[in-house]
Amino acid sequence: MRTCWYRPPAVRYNLGVTQSSSAAPEAPQGVDTEKPSAARVYDWLLGGTQNWAVDREFGRRVERMWPPIKPGARHNREFLHRAVRAALDAGIRQFLDLGSGMPTAGNVHEVVADYLADDERATVVYVDYEPVAAAHATLILERQNATEWAGLVQADVRDPDAILDHETTRRLIDFDRPVCVLMVAVLHFVGPDEDPGGVVAAYRDAVPPGSRLVLSHMTVGDATGEAAAGVEWFAAQYRHTTNPVWLRDRAEIESWFADWDVTEPGVTHLPDWRPVRELAPEEEIARPFAWCGVAVKPGPGER
Numbered sequence: 282m283r284t285c286w287y288r289p290p291a292v293r294y295n296l297g298v299t300q301s302s303s304a305a306p307e308a309p310q311g312v313d314t315e316k317p318s319a320a321r322v323y324d325w326l327l328g329g330t331q332n333w334a335v336d337r338e339f340g341r342r343v344e345r346m347w348p349p350i351k352p353g354a355r356h357n358r359e360f361l362h363r364a365v366r367a368a369l370d371a372g373i374r375q376f377l378d379l380g381s382g383m384p385t386a387g388n389v390h391e392v393v394a395d396y397l398a399d400d401e402r403a404t405v406v407y408v409d410y411e412p413v414a415a416a417h418a419t420l421i422l423e424r425q426n427a428t429e430w431a432g433l434v435q436a437d438v439r440d441p442d443a444i445l446d447h448e449t450t451r452r453l454i455d456f457d458r459p460v461c462v463l464m465v466a467v468l469h470f471v472g473p474d475e476d477p478g479g480v481v482a483a484y485r486d487a488v489p490p491g492s493r494l495v496l497s498h499m500t501v502g503d504a505t506g507e508a509a510a511g512v513e514w515f516a517a518q519y520r521h522t523t524n525p526v527w528l529r530d531r532a533e534i535e536s537w538f539a540d541w542d543v544t545e546p547g548v549t550h551l552p553d554w555r556p557v558r559e560l561a562p563e564e565e566i567a568r569p570f571a572w573c574g575v576a577v578k579p580g581p582g583e584r
């Protein structure tokens with residue numbers, strides 16, 4: 282039986298709500314606390330504390346109208362963890378996490394550190410343009426004494442040259458060795474006029490054979506009727522934030538892997554990519570609304 286979770290909005294939200302300063306962390310310079318941000322709303326959805334009243338209020342209202350948002354965020358984060366472990370299993374020791382978000386439980390460098398033996402080494406570069414995410418990631422890396430092998434570049438993923446040539450990237454990533462490029466839940470913030478395919482291609486071209494591209498992206502997917510209307514309503518709400526969301530179909534998302542070899546089990550919904558646990562019944566509602574996959578760059582003679 283299909284759960285009916287979508288109710289059309291009765292009111293348009295006023296997203297310019299005032300902030301309650303009591304629970305909010307101190308805002309670094311340049312932070313817009315008047316409008317919700319994707320990084321901070323996602324942090325709230327995952328149970329984090331680096332968010333303001335405006336983010337929580339937006340998150341709660343969207344969740345009331347579109348409950349898949351919370352289990353969907355968890356599915357996405359768990360996919361990221363499985364994809365990072367799969368890259369480690371394949372011997373990759375360099376990670377470029379584009380649109381890394383607010384550091385929350387199970388950051389890439391923590392998954393990596395958990396996986397590796399004490400005498401093994403890997404490097405991680407986080408990239409996000411959100412000032413709170415950038416400030417908090419820097420703080421966490423400093424507190425964990427991880428700055429020698431992990432760093433943060435505060436930059437826009439739509440500017441690949443700035444990221445690939447950044448001194449932190451150059452210090453931590455050797456582009457002659459395979460890199461795991463993570464673009465997890467970030468490309469749906471890149472608009473159709475901003476050449477998302479060209480952005481992904483720039484990162485694909487910068488890394489050598491054996492590198493991996495990890496993608497996840499929101500979609501209407503195979504949903505129809507009320508379910509499709511629900512995710513479209515969700516995307517429309519994000520147009521009022523600092524990060525508008527664009528839904529795309531599977532074919533377009535898949536095209537960003539170009540001629541790379543898509544690993545098993547192919548492009549799937551988030552919980553179906555090498556699952557390690559059963560979904561609880563209440564989590565099923567989020568299944569249709571994202572596509573994900575992992576591909577490996579072939580060598581010159583392999584195509």
Ligand SMILES: C[S@@+](CC[C@H](N)C(=O)[O-])C[C@H]1O[C@@H](n2cnc3c(N)ncnc32)[C@H](O)[C@@H]1O
Pocket residue numbers: 319320321323357358361379380381382383408409410411414436437438439464465466467470471524
């Ligand atoms: C939904 S979160 C995903 C975080 C993490 N990748 C994950 O999947 O758990 C999306 C992140 O992408 C960041 N982001 C969106 N557009 C961006 C851009 N053009 N450049 C850099 N970061 C961006 C947001 O600030 C936010 O932190």
